[in-house]
Amino acid sequence: MWALRRLPKPLKDTRISIGASYDASAQLQTSRHFIEETATTLGSCQTISDKGLSLLRFYLSKHASSDFPIRSCGLSSQAGAESSGEEDDLEDGFSELETPANAETKGDHNFKDETEDGLDSDEELSGDVEETTSNELELFEAVTDVHDKKASSRxxxxxxxxxxxSTTGISIFKVLDKWVEEGKSISRDEVSAANFNLRKRRMYGRALQLFEWLEMxxxxxxxxxxxxxxxxxxxKVQGLQKAEDYIQTIPKSFRGEVIYRTLLANCVISNNxxxxxxxxxxMRDLEFPITTFACNQLLLLxxxxxxxxxxxxxxxxxxEDIKPSPFTYRILIDAKGLCNDIAGMDQIVETMKAEGFxxxxxxxxxxxxHYASAGFTEKAEEVLKALEGDDIKQNRWxxxxxxxxxxxxxxxxEVERIWKVCESKPRFEEYLAAVEAWGKLGxxxxxEAVFDRLLETSKKLPAKHYTKxxxxxxxxxxxQKGKDLVKRMADSGCQIGPLTWDALVKLYVExxxxxxxxxxxxxxCQSKEAKPMYTSFMAVMEQYAKRGDVHNTEKMxxxxxxxxYVARLRQFQTLVEAYRNAKAPAYGIRERxxxxxxFPNKSLAAQLAKVDVFRRTSVSDLLE
Structure with missing residues (x-):
């Protein structure tokens, strides 16, 4: 394959660069080799091999230069950052799980589970639940084996x-000590089943204490x-740095690929x-085999x-002859759709089917x-009919x-028709889907009627149900209705967390x-249990920027x-917008x-040029 023959050295020696220089990165931004403008949609398919289509081909434009610099594999985390605006629209999807600011100062056992009854809480922080669930499922597969799965299923x-x-205290150590004193079994099956159930209910703090006690x-x-x-x-509980520190204490014989694969997945969950x-x-330095799972993590980011x-x-x-999984294809399909490249998205689907998935x-x-958002109504309806199958009652899921x-x-x-299928005995996720659907339709x-029915199903619902x-x-x-709902949440004893804060912040902003x-x-921000979501800050910051309120934009x-939260391109774009609207020069912004x-993309470079005209010069001083 031509793309591979152009590689100057074995790919196994290639590292993912995270320290590219400003000049190099700026050149990459403006280089004709990178696909820009229409190529931001990641191009269209070009048939190259009679034996089958490489998945890579769908990410190379047929108009791109033949010396497209992919051969350098410079996966710098700065160069070309955020090639389009769509990424930022997804910030609440899979990104707001960064290490808590206070994670390093927490005591080893100062854990607070999401809810006392183990239900998913407001602290799940994931809007794109299906993607998060899929990645968590792959991660759970990575840290368990057949023995564990069989024990859990039984x-x-x-x-x-x-x-x-059963304990309401912070520490479960006394419960476990008592368990042993009473002569009860601590078999692997028992531990596996307990771990499975704690994880299922996202009670990660208690699951961690269980493993700490077992090891101690x-x-x-x-x-x-x-x-x-x-x-x-x-x-998950204490942050990435603590996890990395713990890895160094693991006996070297057990410090294998699955350990680092687990850390990598959590870096993705943390959006780091x-x-x-x-x-x-x-992992490359340690010469671990690179798996589909590891590649999927990078693709997600x-x-x-x-x-x-x-x-x-x-x-x-x-x-490396690493075969894509169905999850790989799903990520690529979503990436194409987010860039509004519907033709490219369809080609990925055809490749997926050709590979037997x-x-x-x-x-x-x-x-x-993506069909719906791009205006391909007929295609969207066709997919939905296929999703329904012959009998939606049989395909209730x-x-x-x-x-x-x-x-x-x-x-x-159609919403009314589908809801009637569920109406006699809705499931929790169907209640939430109906609340969202009727809201979208105005x-x-x-x-409200669906939500009131949902409230009748349980004395205590997780906060995320209210936030919908x-x-x-x-x-x-x-x-006013939003305020009343938050009061009902508080009265019901609901734990208020980042998702609720985010919804409330946006309610007032709107x-x-x-x-x-x-x-x-x-x-x-004063909460010691969790921090507000990235999107909450940005919602307020963008409003200040629109007003030209430089002081409050800088404060945010x-x-x-x-x-x-580490600095991102979107934050600087918003900051520069504030200076532009205030007709004020943004001194030192490039150095910051x-x-x-x-490093600025085309959009930010244009913004910077607009604020440069506000700089004071010797001539402007004379004219005043």
Whole structure:
């Protein structure tokens, strides 16, 4: 293959660069070799081999120069960052799980589970639940083995698990000590079942304490998957640095690929691009085999932050003969759709089918969503009909996808039809899908009716159920109803967290009360359990920028840094916009960007040029 023959050296020696110089990166931005403008949509397919189409081909434009610099595999986390604006629209999808600002100062056992009853809480912080779930499932596969899975499938619960969740205190060590004193078993099956159930309920703090106690008391002979599970839990509860530190204490014989694969996945969950690339390089240095799972992790990050670098990962997979999985194809399909490259998206689907993979329900829903947003209504309806199958009652699992997708198309009759299938006995996810769907259609009363039914199903619902209704109120600028709903949440004893803060901040922003939104955000920042979402800060910051309020825009920029969010291109774009609207020069802004390893794309370069005209010169001083 021509792309591979052009490689100047074996790809195994290539590292993922995270320290590209400003000049080199700027050249990459303007180089004719990079696909820009229409090529930002990542080009169209070009048939090169009679034996089959390489997945890589779909990410090379047929108009691109034959010396497209993919051969250098310079996967710098700065060069070409955020090639288009769509990435930032997804910030609430899979990105707001960065290491808490206070993670390093927490005590080893100062954990707070999401909810006392183990339900998913407001702290899940994931809007794109299906993508997150898929990645978490792959990660769970990575840290378990057949023995664990069989034990978990045989036992949906365990006495050990019941004992662990029975305590209301912070530490479960006394419960475990008592368990042993009573002569009860600490078998691997018992531990596996307890771990499975704790993870299923996202009670990561207690799961971590279980493994800490097992290792400290030497109640279980740890093997590779046990250490990997603990790395995963430390990353989730205490942050990436603590997880990395723990890896150094693992016996070298068990410090294998699965350990670093687990850390890599958590870097992705934390949306930490630099750390992810660093861990990937470490795996190469240690000569671990590069797996489909590891490549998928990079693809997930690059899909959001730098789509141009997706081609580099595909080239690596091609060179190392790493076969794409269905999840790989799903990521690529979504990347194409986000760039509005519907033809390219269709070609990826055809390649997927040619490789023997049929799009699953999640992939079909992604296709339908992108068809709808691009105006391909007939194609979207075709996918939705295929998703329904011959009998939607038999394919009930598809309803939670169909409801919001039909609403996206403005098909109120179809939403009504699907909801009637669920109405007699809706599942939780169907309730939420219906609330969202009626909200999209502007029928707020129907959203409220569905939500009121949902409230009747349980005495205590997780906060994320409320935030779905809160978002509807926010979208329709119904401030008073939003306030009343938050009061109901508090009265019900609901745990208020980042998702609720985000919905509330946006509610006030949409109502034009930016200062109130800022106050809520400031109070949220004082929470010691979790930090506000990235999108919450940006919602307020962008409103200040529109006003030309440089002081408050800069304040939000600083508070994001204090909260632990690394600087991104979008923040600087918003900051420069504030200076432009204020007709004020942005002195030192370029130097600040270089210090944060942020390099301007075309859009930001144009913004910078506009604020440069406001600089004071000797001539302007004379004329005043």
């Amino acid at each position: 036992r949906t619960t365990s006495e050990l698990f019941k004992a662990i969740i 008391k030497k109640q279980l002979d740890f093997v590779g998957r046990d250490y990997a599970s603990r790395v995963d839990l430390i990353a 691009l630099k750390k992810a690339e660093s861990v990937f390089n470490k 690059y899909k959001k932050h730098d789509k141009k670098k997706i081609a580099d990962v595909l080239l690596l997979m091609e060179k 049929e799009p699953d329900i999640i992939t079909q829903s992604i296709l339908a969503k 598809g309803c939670k996808f169909l409801l919001p997708l039909y609403a996206e198309l403005g098909k109120a009759d 029928q707020v009363e129907k959203s 209704m809160l978002k509807v109120y926010s979208d329709h600028k119904m401030l 109502a034009g009360e930016v200062e109130k939104a800022d106050t809520i955000l400031q109070k949220a 920029f600083h508070r994001m840094r204090q909260a632990g 960007m270089v210090a944060d390893n942020i």
